[in-house]
Amino acid sequence: MSTLAIDKGGPRRKVKYGSMSRDRAWALRWSYFFLVLFAIFFLTPPLYMVITSLKSSAEISAATNPWWVFHPTLANYVELLTSNQFLRFFWNSSIVSLVVVVVTMLISIPAAFALARMKFWGSTTLATGVFLTYLVPDSLLFIPLFKMLALVQDITGITLLNRWYVLLFIYPTLTVPFCTWIMIGYFASIPKELDEAAIIDGASWLQTLTRIFIPVALPGLIAATIFAFTVSWAQFLYPLVFTTSIDQLVLPVGITTTLIKGDVFNWGQIMTGALLGAAPPLIIYAFLMDYYIAGLTAGATKG
């Protein structure tokens, strides 16, 4: 854009008034161009999934145009939604994600409050440490984590491995650091005088947290909740490693392990399962999008 402007400002030409709106028109054109490009790029895979999910296996393997449904059928949906196995995966995923969200919030909110407000020895180092934890990829962590849990299982005699509830201990290692980090940022943007006023009004630390900080930081809290839910819902590596029995699987692992038999891919059902699995986060985003954006941009301006 700037090169265009310089070109027009050349000495030979008369000064054109109203160049602001011309500039704006061009900016809009470029915006539309790239936004449409991105939209096509990102929406094509889901579209392909929808198309494929509406086809029978025969049509999928037939040599016809893959971008068109000639004989639409809901058979894949009916089959999955009436399959106890698939509903079991869905149930496992739901219970794991919901419990993880609750656990994450119960840890992250007080942790973030303490790190943001109660100045104590090493609090800044700890806050940085929390974030660094998040930077270690799960593909490095799963083996040591597996060994740790195996050890705990050996010592206590409580079966942890190959049980869906083991994920309740594993997932928070992913969600707690990030949620704590964004909550620290959000809490830090709350003016210091607000908690001082609450303290003088007679509030304890806990009351300051529950009656002032949590309501004021609600958008950030919702953003953190959505994040924790999305991470738990979509996590693939950990459940793949820690659970193997069919009835213990969560949705992403369940779909890939049960619908791919040897080298036979049941594409119609895989796509249907993936679409159905994508529905809950989609619904949550749609309802809480405004809060999510407000939460992620916290601290950009003074609250």
Place this chain on the structure above:
Amino acid sequence: MADVALRKVVKRYDDVEAVRGIDLDIADHEFIVLVGPSGCGKSTTLRMIAGLEDISDGDIMIGGDVVNDVPPKDRDIAMVFQNYALYPHMTVAENMSFGLRLKHYPKAEIKARVTEAARLLDITDLIDRKPKQLSGGQRQRVAMGRAIVRNPKVFLFDEPLSNLDAKLRVQMRIEIKKVHQKVRTTTVYVTHDQVEAMTLADRVVVMNHGRIEQIGTPNELYHKPATKFVASFIGSPAMNFIPCRLEDLAGKLHVRLTDRITFPLPPARAARYQGIPRAEKLLLGLRPEHITEAKQHTEPGVETFETVLDVTEPMGMETLIYFTMEGTLVCGRVNPNAGAHDGGPLRLAVDLNNMHLLNEVTGAVL
């Protein structure tokens, strides 16, 4: 309602002493203003009284009890902050009643107190609004209301009017004074604005570099400043300080300002300054209102001289004039009809009955 006492209170941050041993007695019902430039330790002192900052050394007493280790909520104080610090998610009524609700007061009493405070502050119509929907002045009233409903022993104000525009500040200043006349709660008020300090306070505490420079009523500070800092800080435009020496001429004590200008001292002043060594470097302190246009008949102690003005500032009811004396810019106040204009000559009169003499090195008023 209670008195407040500070005994050798010190606040240290690592190696820096923000407050360096303050002694202060605040009587019951008194309105005390802590005033000083930024970084003088006035806010820190207030926050130590509130319990928001620990005390490094010394004692703070509220109502006779040492409260050094008493948490803020048990000190029975209320504080109004510069940025109001209203709870954004609560209505005005909820904001005001928050402290009472935490202490589980009966609902009827909470309602009665909030209604009463809202009536006192004239915010009855705003009671169901959120802070976002209020103007700056209204928010400040709500913040005061939150303090009043608690009926605390002490009110603490931390620069409450600094975020308001000039006109509203004057209006709210009067409001605060009115409220204090009604509720009579002991008040400690921090500001950097000397006009606020003078207009509101029963007694003003002038602070500088973590120490108290002087404590006194507004008039005492204005007419009998103890140090150069107080003399220059209180009053607007500020007091003039002109380098001078004492001299004996014809058996009378004179003050010499320049090679050409000397003034004989009035008898009372001469007696007071007699003992000062003649060679000592001094400053003559004169408030602008004591440098006026020369009149036909001069009163005793009023001396006249000719000067050329640098700049004049017509203010309407008076004109401020500026001229240079031995490299020092001096300000005076003359009648708008005195014929003062930029660069023009004017015969001026100085009222030496209201002069101050300061030690140039120590800044002490002699």
